[in-house]
Amino acid sequence: MQVQPYIFFEGRCEEALNFYKTALNAEVTMLMRYKENPVPQSSAESCGPDMMKIPPESVMHASFKVGDTDVMASDGMASGKPEFKGITLSVNPTSETEARRMFAALSEGGTVRMPLAPTFYSPLFGMLVDKFGVSWMVNVATDMPPK
Structure with a gap:
């Protein structure tokens, strides 16, 4: 079993990925934007009205490698307020x-x-x-x- 960190950057994911590429020699191994979601729009609507407010260019899911560790990341709900x-x-x-x-x-x-x-x-x-x-x-x- 493995435990992996999943970081929600609330709208700054792509900026963070670029920063970690330089700071940690991270390698981005996967990046999918909300607009590339293979699930039909009607399914996204069923997740609630907040899902419909996320900009399509936002990062839905990304993976990056730091050394031997895989870290996952997303813009989450793109609220602009990561905690x-x-x-x-x-x-x-x-x-x-x-x-x-x-x-x-x-x-x-x-x-x-x-x-x-x-x-x-x-x-x-x-x-x-x-x-x-x-x-x-x-x-x-x-x-x-x-x-």
């Missing part, structure tokens, strides 16, 4: 150089919560919220000695 509370995504670059690059890229336009610095459990660790409101931890992976 990411109580969840943080963690990336584990294998080098300090890559950690610094990722941290700087992800924090561009966002808010640094804990600057990238050495800790007792990692040569470099930091936390931030990116410009889309997604919380991130950047942690250089290391083998912890046994206790």
